[in-house]
Amino acid sequence: MIAVMLGVLITISSLMLAFFLAVANVSYIVETDFMSKAKKNAVMHSFYVAQLQYRAKNFVAPAASHPPKKLDTTAGYLRKNGNGPYNNLTYNITIDSHENIKSQVKIE
Amino acid sequence: MKIKGVTFLELLIAVAISGVIFIALFHLSVLAGKQINIYIERYNVYSQIGYALEDMSARCPPASKILTPFGSDVFNRHSLVFLGPENLRDIKPYRGTTKYKYAINTDTKALELTTNDDKTEVLVDGKYRPEITFTRKANTDANFLIVTIKALCSKAGQLGLPEDVVKAEGIKFWFIDVVRPD
Numbered sequence: 059m060i061a062v063m064l065g066v067l068i069t070i071s072s073l074m075l076a077f078f079l080a081v082a083n084v085s086y087i088v089e090t091d092f093m094s095k096a097k098k099n100a101v102m103h104s105f106y107v108a109q110l111q112y113r114a115k116n117f118v119a120p121a122a123s124h125p126p127k128k129l130d131t132t133a134g135y136l137r138k139n140g141n142g143p144y145n146n147l148t149y150n151i152t153i154d155s156h157e158n159i160k161s162q163v164k165i166e
Numbered sequence: 167m168k169i170k171g172v173t174f175l176e177l178l179i180a181v182a183i184s185g186v187i188f189i190a191l192f193h194l195s196v197l198a199g200k201q202i203n204i205y206i207e208r209y210n211v212y213s214q215i216g217y218a219l220e221d222m223s224a225r226c227p228p229a230s231k232i233l234t235p236f237g238s239d240v241f242n243r244h245s246l247v248f249l250g251p252e253n254l255r256d257i258k259p260y261r262g263t264t265k266y267k268y269a270i271n272t273d274t275k276a277l278e279l280t281t282n283d284d285k286t287e288v289l290v291d292g293k294y295r296p297e298i299t300f301t302r303k304a305n306t307d308a309n310f311l312i313v314t315i316k317a318l319c320s321k322a323g324q325l326g327l328p329e330d331v332v333k334a335e336g337i338k339f340w341f342i343d344v345v346r347p348d
Contacts, residue, residue, distance in 0.1 A: 102224060105257060109228070109340040112259055159257045 096136055096147065097163050104149040104161040107131060112159065119157040126152040126160075136165060204321045211294050211331045215315045218277055218289035219335045222268065222313055224254055225279075226337045230262040235346035236302045243300045245269035259341050270298060277315065294318055308343035312336050 111117035111129060120127050129151040136147045149163045172180075226248070233247040246269075251262040267280040268289075275292035290296040294317040301312045314334040323329050 098224075101255060105228065106340075109257075109259070113340075157259060157261070159259065161255055 093165065097165065100147055100149055100163040101161050104131070104151050104163065105159070108151045108153075108159050108161065112153070117151075117153055119153050120155050122155045124155060126154040128152050201325060204319075204325055204327075208319050208322055208327070208331065211290075211317045211319045212333075214290045214294070215296075215317055215331060215333045218268075218315055219313060219333060221279065221289060223335055223337055225250060225266060226311075227340045228254075228257040228259070228262065229266075229339055229342060230258070230260050232339075232342060232344055232346075233265070236344050237346060241302050241304065244298060246300050268298065270296065290315065290317055302344055307338070308345045309339040310336060311339070311344050 108117060108129065117127070117129055130148070131151070132146065132148045136145045146166045147163070148166070149161055151159060151161050153159050226246075229248040229250040231249040233249065234243060234245060236243065245267065247265065247267045249262050250264055250266055251257045252264040265282050267283075269278065269280070270276070271278050271286075271292070274288075275295055276288045277290040277296040277298055279287045279289055281287075296315060296317045299314045299316075301314065302310070303312065312334055313336075314332065316330055316332045319327075319329055319331055
């Protein structure tokens, strides 16, 4: 009887230990996945804004040998998973003299 | 103290009962394993189709030229070839020269993305028998396409789930039209 009780106790405690050890990793994986998705969406959104501005001729290439033109925009606040603090998601789009449009996304 | 033993009959009954219990447990675990396998397969199909659609919705909009355009009487295509930027974070309006092709490989039956005719990436495995259709609806914008990917999850029927997994997404091209005027 004692052996059975001991066996059940060991099984339950190992399951609980495994669960608590895994929680941190699971949360890290979910958070990383969430952030990468948010960044990818922000890049797509920034290019969407850029192409609209470009086609509207508001975002034109600078003359040769001039530095690239910038279009700083904020996409607002991004909530961290699990009701954590808020992060400000910003992106800046640049256009150089060769009309190459680049985007950089930053999450503070 | 007198120790009470078990009779042979009691032993036989105990063995029979435990045998039945073990067989039932074995069958239950096999059944659960099968169900888990089927759900994992369906999840794989879903995620591969999702990945393919995500890739298309990032790569197609900045395209600079469609090499397999739609005409006034062509509304469906099963492959799409176009020119676009090499780096998806550095777009060159109207000037991308990298050739991309989304199509089903006739040998492997997989949905593949071929870049510049030499680099191939498998988007949906051939074992799922994917089908892809690019559709242009009449009376919609000339730069808008609907991509539908259908794949087969043959084991799902065993659980009464539909065998076909279908996902669709609309894609708007930024710089070009998908229709070539006649």
